[in-house]
Amino acid sequence: MTEKITILLAEDHALVRAGFKSILQAESDFEIVGEAQDGLECLEMVRAKSPMVVLLDLSMPKLSGLNAISHIKKRYAESKVIVLTAAETPGVWTEVLDLGVSGIAMKSISPKELISGVRKVAKGETFIHSEIQPILEAETGMGSKKLSVREKQVVKLVAEGYKTKEIADMLEISDRTVSKHRENLMTKMGATSTAELTNYANESGLTKVGLQEIE
Structure with a gap:
């Protein structure tokens, strides 16, 4: 039996979180192991659940997404992080890449691309949402x-x-x-x-x- 990709959803808006959950849990190789409403709860669930992939909203209460990423990469490096953002902020994208995240996606991402991205990250690859990559390259010279x-x-x-x-x-x-x-x-x-x-x-x-x- 193929090992399932375990996923933690860290998003403070319940409706948005439910939407991502609905998309991901429909895949037979995915398992949602937890849902966090703030940055501190996210860290606690990463410690307790050791998810393969963490879908993390940057704008989280109690502990910001950036601080949560730093803690995860230092203490729980086996968990790969895909950052979720609603804003086009190339400077922040560059910052989170420097922190060692495995993926970046706008919240407008299509279900198909999100599913593909999660699978890529679980395999140890980097995933950049197709909406973001050309902007990142054009504005930061990363191409x-x-x-x-x-x-x-x-x-x-x-x-x-x-x-x-x-x-x-x-x-x-x-x-x-x-x-x-x-x-x-x-x-x-x-x-x-x-x-x-x-x-x-x-x-x-x-x-x-x-x-x-x-x-």
């Missing part, structure tokens, strides 16, 4: 010149003539995220037009492979 899989997919679809809305639907991300990816691509590649992105896609062979084949 590398090497294109990510998502950026390659966007380049391929742009080269094939798809519009922003169509690309967003195909990749199951927002129109805004597609636009951010395009902006980042233009900057990374020093491109000045869609034609240059198309040339790159053709020359690199991206237009000859399927989306799922891109690595």
Whole structure:
């Protein structure tokens, strides 16, 4: 029998917490082992339950999310933390990454991406919500010149003539995220037009492979 991914939900708003719980507990490989309403309760439950993954709201009463992360990483490093935030604050995102969190997600994240992210983090990988990554790269300079899989997919679809809305639907991300990816691509590649992105896609062979084949 496959070991279940144990999850602690730390969110002070009951309605929001219930929404995440409903999404996650529907997965057969997930087990919700606790729910915390504040930062102190979160630490106590991490100590008692040793969850594999902690979904942690940054804006928590009694003990802030940032302080809770510091305690968890120092005392209970086996528990991986995914930060949940409702605000676009790249400075804070950088700070929590420096503290050693395994993931960052906006509360607007889709159920499908959240589920995928939890599984990635449980395997020891890092997860950054697709809504956040292009903003983080653009505003903090964290991106590398090497294109990510998502950026390659966007380049391929742009080269094939798809519009922003169509690309967003195909990749199951927002129109805004597609636009951010395009902006980042233009900057990374020093491109000045869609034609240059198309040339790159053709020359690199991206237009000859399927989306799922891109690595």
